[in-house]
Amino acid sequence: MKVSEAEFVDRMGLIMERLGGTRTMGRLYGWLMICDPPDQSLTGLAATLGVSKTAVSTVARQLELSGMVERVPTSAREHRYRMVGGGWDQVMRVQLAIVRQSLDTLDFGLSVIGDDRPGQRGRLEDTREFFAFILQDSDGMFERWKEYRERSS
Template identity: 70%
Template structure:
């Protein structure tokens, strides 16, 4: 027999935080539901609610929660918790934002190859177009370098503060 803790009642301030984080994630290009789910998993008690509990708490369908949870899990900011039964439970994990940034920087690195190709197809008579591509390539290269350095500094900061 599995004993599962009941969720504590939601305080209005917690609901507001969840809704605010939904807006933050939406501004970052994700969905509001992603932000709300992630926010709730960061503050809920117990810290590993079931899919059913999440759907009820967030006023979303179980299908919507499942879809968003898989996306957040793939991004590395939540994880599915092992259970004895078939019930899906989730919790927030640390280090996810650094992983998301690593993935994004990888995409920027891939873009550098495309920009180099673009430069290779433009001859010198198309100077204005080349300048735009070179500036974009240089910005992306700078972003990758600075991002990698920032992630290194972040890890040092985390190591020093733990």
Template identity: 65%
Template sequence: MNPQESEFIDRMGLVMERFGGTRTMGRLYAWLMICDPPYQSLTELAAQLGVSKTAISTIARQLETGGMIEHVPAQDRQHRYRIVPGGWTQVLRAQFAAVRPVRETLDFALEFVGEEPRGPRERLEEQRDFFVFLERDADEMLERWRQYRDKQHNDDRSDA
């Protein structure tokens, strides 16, 4: 691994921490984005990242459950993994799913606070409106992303 690859991997570890994952999770995902071949065994991942095979196995299962990587069948019976296209989309979908319970909780609070325009009602409504906006726009944004990705993919094919 060269110094630029190493820096990319470390930076992605920090990014993943900001999304609620672990630094090693981000590092593993980053390596799978740039490694050649594009699939790696647990042993290869552990060696490249300087992490125990057990830790890599645990993190790989978490990333697989999250829809970011997948297990690749191999004849040598080693567990091999590669990234799944749209993995970050899955992460954002999960993050956006957390919006609904916040909005529902704010709706609940609005049922029992007073009707005075200033005070708790105003603060709650402003917060609730933000989460309503986020819920609506999250779905629209992910659909726009799908359309954009499909167009880019089709444009790339027509250039070839």
């Protein structure tokens, strides 16, 4: 890996860490974005990233479950992985599903907190309204993203 590529990979590690993942997860994803060939063996990924095969395997499975990478079929017994286009779209959909579920919890919280507790109620209402606002156009956002991608292709 070139020095500039290593810096990119490390920066992706920091970004993923800030998004709630692990640094290794971001570094792995970053490398899969720029590596050639686009699919890499578990052994090669571990060597390139300077981490154990166990760490790469664990992180690759997590990224695979989130739809960001996929395991590539091979005739050999080795595990190979590559980045999946549209992975961030899937991650955002999962996050928005969690936000959607939190509305039920916030509604329950509002039913628990009576009108005689305006401070607590206000905090719950503010959070609920923010989440509802985010969700109100999420389907439209994904549709606009799809249209944007089609125009860009």
